[in-house]
Amino acid sequence: MPPRESFNAYFKSAFTVDNVIFGFDEGKLKILLIRRNEEPYDNYWALPGYFVMQDEDLDAAAQRVLREMVGLENVYLEQVHTFGAPGRHDFGRVITVAYYSLVKIADVSPKASGVAQEVMWHPVQDLGELAFDHGEIVSVALNRLKRSIRTRPIGFELLPPAFTLTDLQHLYEAIWETDLEKRNFRKKILSMDLLKDLGRSQEGVAHRPAKLYSFDEDRYQALMDEGFNFELREGKRK
Amino acid sequence: MPPRESFNAYFKSAFTVDNVIFGFDEGKLKILLIRRNEEPYDNYWALPGYFVMQDEDLDAAAQRVLREMVGLENVYLEQVHTFGAPGRHDFGRVITVAYYSLVKIADVSPKASGVAQEVMWHPVQDLGELAFDHGEIVSVALNRLKRSIRTRPIGFELLPPAFTLTDLQHLYEAIWETDLEKRNFRKKILSMDLLKDLGRSQEGVAHRPAKLYSFDEDRYQALMDEGFNFELREGKRK
DNA sequence: ACAAAAGTGTTCGTACTACACCCATGC
């Protein structure tokens, strides 16, 4: 076996985390991007991300980036994929672990800091060219999100604490880029018994006000223990 | 902004790939492990994995490990998750990108080499304690596999080029750890129109010989283009 | 009264479930 010193050649890489931060606003799915103000990719929009510290766990690094750049804690965060093409960064070999997070857009108070002079929400349909391989990362994260919301009740993370059934439907429609049938959607969601009726309604709308609901986390846990499976369908049958 | 040199502190990490190689034999789902013969974890069973070269893509590294340690090329390979807890490796900061691969067990001719003196298939239900955090990696990969075979026709990668419907059913039963109803399973599979009837049958069995099928890759592509969705169900209805 | 979205009930088709028996081969 080679002596331990011979492995030193391998310890010359760096790694980063990049966050695809999803939000839902104005009926559109959006992503929070920062505008870089240094080379490489000066002036390009990029995903918020940074180097992982030497003694920092990956998840912790992703959380730190969220906290420092967006001022958010305790948001839904999930690792998506790791990107490590040899030429993807100019400084040397940098691989990046991509995360996606789901935030309630009203909670976000973007902070300009460091490389990020500008922080802005962008509709996912209209991103333009991003720095590095961030375009590809967004695409992978988005596909993951589309699948995940089908079988896990995480869409609620994107909605305010009190939302209407129509809000929820619009959210699914925006992410899946489909239309869903109102009555069937409502029937399906309500039959799962996952929503708490808050007993309140919308106010100040120029039509019949809708009931407000919240996601019942405890109820979901209880159902899970009984073997319940959350599942919604995207496609109409052929 | 800090000058470029200040980033050098970050370029002191190494990364590896680890492969969870699944095979199916004797009605059981198995994983290919190597027995280490050096510290740390001398004598422990471990996942086949190695450092990624400086100019090597991640997927390519995973393929190389497969080729060098198992003598296999062109097998199904998919990135699963990246593990990077600070203390997970003794040499320094090492993060590992985990892959899983699906192989036809008859194709494998394990080679002892380097750190791997022994290479052996182990039933997933009976692994014992593995080196490093490999037990956790296996667990994550297995969960991923359970989900993936539900919505993607990848189970076939674990079967020989000609297989019977019963083989396929046993495969699903082994991975999901459930029993499936024979007639319904066959009906569902055949209705998808994804299998080529090879016109041959088993030979030398002490009962009515079963028809042999193969997975029709071209047919699957064609169906995909029409919007077809592969999907099987694990659970019986409540 | 009108606009605008909320909310609801029923029919129809289809796909999953559950179940029992005959078939082809080796020994």
Next chain:
DNA sequence: GCATGGGTGTAGTACGAACACTTTTGT
């Protein structure tokens, strides 16, 4: 001829799909 798995048909049911009208509020 018997043991062993291979292979099939059908009836019941539950769930998703499709569809049109009434209700409540603000202006």
